[in-house]
Amino acid sequence: MKTILVTGSNGLLGQKLTExxxxxxxxxxxxxxKGVNRYxxxxxxxxxxxxxxxxxxxxxxxxxxxxxxxxxxxxxxNVDTGEANKKHCYQLNVAATQNLVALCEENNIHFVHLSTDxxxxxxxxxxxxxxAPNPLSYYGxxxxxxxxxxxxxxxxxxxxxxxxxxxxxxxxxxxxxxLWAKGALEKGLPINVVNDQxxxxxxxxxxxxxxxxxxxxxxxxxxxVSGKDYMSIADLVRKVADYWxxxxxxxSEISSDSLNQTAKRPAKTGFILDKTVRDLEYNxxxxxxxxxxxxxxxxxxxx
Numbered sequence: 001m002k003t004i005l006v007t008g009s010n011g012l013l014g015q016k017l018t019e020x021x022x023x024x025x026x027x028x029x030x031x032x033x034k035g036v037n038r039y040x041x042x043x044x045x046x047x048x049x050x051x052x053x054x055x056x057x058x059x060x061x062x063x064x065x066x067x068x069x070x071x072x073x074x075x076x077x078n079v080d081t082g083e084a085n086k087k088h089c090y091q092l093n094v095a096a097t098q099n100l101v102a103l104c105e106e107n108n109i110h111f112v113h114l115s116t117d118x119x120x121x122x123x124x125x126x127x128x129x130x131x132a133p134n135p136l137s138y139y140g141x142x143x144x145x146x147x148x149x150x151x152x153x154x155x156x157x158x159x160x161x162x163x164x165x166x167x168x169x170x171x172x173x174x175x176x177x178x179l180w181a182k183g184a185l186e187k188g189l190p191i192n193v194v195n196d197q198x199x200x201x202x203x204x205x206x207x208x209x210x211x212x213x214x215x216x217x218x219x220x221x222x223x224x225v226s227g228k229d230y231m232s233i234a235d236l237v238r239k240v241a242d243y244w245x246x247x248x249x250x251x252s253e254i255s256s257d258s259l260n261q262t263a264k265r266p267a268k269t270g271f272i273l274d275k276t277v278r279d280l281e282y283n284x285x286x287x288x289x290x291x292x293x294x295x296x297x298x299x300x301x302x303x
Contacts, residue, residue, distance in 0.1 A: 004215055005030040005067035007052055007100070008074030010038040012176065013114070015169045016208035017071065021045060025212055030065045033074070040170045052096040062103050069110040069215045072100055075143070079118065082139035083263040093142035098149045105155040112214045115161040117199070117226075119144040122266020125198065126230065129161075129222040129275055137263035147222075158219040160210055163226040163269060166290070167204030168297050177201065178294060181237040185246040195234040195253035198268040200226040203290035206282075213280040223280060224271035229287040236287075243291045 004021070008014045009031035015038070021029040022044045029045035031037065037047040050061045052074050062070075075093050076082055082089035097113065104111040117125075118140035119133040135141045150157050166178040175183075178201070184191045202225065210225040231239070234253045241248045256265060276282040285293065 001026060001028055002068040002215065003028040003030060003065060004069045004071060005032060005062070005065060006071045006073060007032055007050070008072075009033045009047070010035070011073055012165060012167055012169055012204050013073045013207055013211075015039055016167065016204045017073070017211060018045060020205070020208045020212060027212070027215070030067060032061060038171060052100070053091055055099050058099060059103060062107060062109070066107070067109055069112060070100060070104060071112045071211045071215065072097065073114050075114065076139070079137050079139045079265065080262040082142065083137060086138050089138060089142050093139070094145045094149065097146040101150050101153045101155050101157070104157070105153050109155070110215065110218060111150065111155050111157045112211055112219070113146065113150050113157065113159045114211075115147050115159050116140065116143045117161060117163040117269035117271065118266060119147065119161070120266055120269055122197075122268050125266070125268040126200070126270030126272050127224070128272045129224055136266055139263060156218070156220065158214045159222045160207075160214060160225045161222065161271070162202050162207050163271065164199045164201045165204050165207055166201055166294070168294055168301070170301065177233070177236065178240055178291070181240040182244055182246070185241050185244070185250065188247065188250065190250045190252060191237070192252050192254045193234045193237045194256045194259065195232050196255050196267060197233050197265055198230060198270060199233065199236070200228070200230050200270045201236060201287060201290070202226045203285050203293065205293065206284040206290075210276065210280060210282050213282060217280060219280060223276045224273055225276055225282065226271045226273065226284070227287055227290065228273065228284050230270045231287070239287060240291065243288070243295070
């Protein structure tokens with residue numbers, strides 16, 4: 001039985017990984033995050049408090065549990081925060097990854113690293129794994145630097161890039177594009193949505209599956225992991241409105257430039273998933289299916 005250590009286990013993806021392992025995966029899970037465990041079930045796995053910026057603590061946890069694989073989900077993912085606080089963004093996204101991958105190299109641990117479509121400039125999406133990166137934001141830059149640190153190491157590694165992850169956590173503490181759109185439309189207040197950015201939104205459960213498949217199959221190299229449907233952000237929000245029968249007339253389409261965001265976003269990303277489907281047997285849900293899963297989880301959380 002493989003032992004998997006997950007960083008950032010309190011986040012959306014981290015919690016979905018815990019859920020998957022508890023439901024049907026024959027692996028031993030070590031969930032780690034900064035602060036107390038926020039997953040509501042404490043049995044069936046171990047939780048260790050671990051701040052990825054504290055090298056000695058990270059080293060100690062890895063020495064204690066001797067994992068076969070590390071799935072590194074912890075990162076600063078807020079693009080504008082990354083632009084405004086570059087030093088902290090670098091520490092979390094680059095320095096922490098360098099430390100982890102060095103420890104994996106030293107201890108012969110399979111390193112599965114989460115990355116992003118934001119390493120691309122969005123000029124020619126959808127992208128294949130070996131397309132040339134050209135990040136537009138500091139966040140994208142740090143994620144690319146982290147990838148380079150992983151690729152240059154002698155560790156056994158896989159990089160999973162993903163796009164616009166959505167889903168709900170048990171405590172509903174993490175927002176994302178789907179929950180934001182649903183919540184805003186339910187309030188009946190007019191909302192502005194960009195119509196010049198295209199993405200392939202990814203259900204958190206699908207991404208968790210891909211992470212575990214990468215560990216099970218001892219995957220090597222770069223893999224693109226997203227949903228299968230390509231759409232503009234405006235279309236995405238309209239699909240959310242349709243699914244929950246909410247008023248679409250309050251949605252106004254705007255251009256990205258009019259938002260005056262701190263960090264620049266790529267226009268058209270999206271991924272060609274052929275390699276991941278072939279090598280990892282990855283089988284993502286459609287966006288409609290993903291919304292149904294989220295809806296069921298929301299209903300269950302209200303009970």
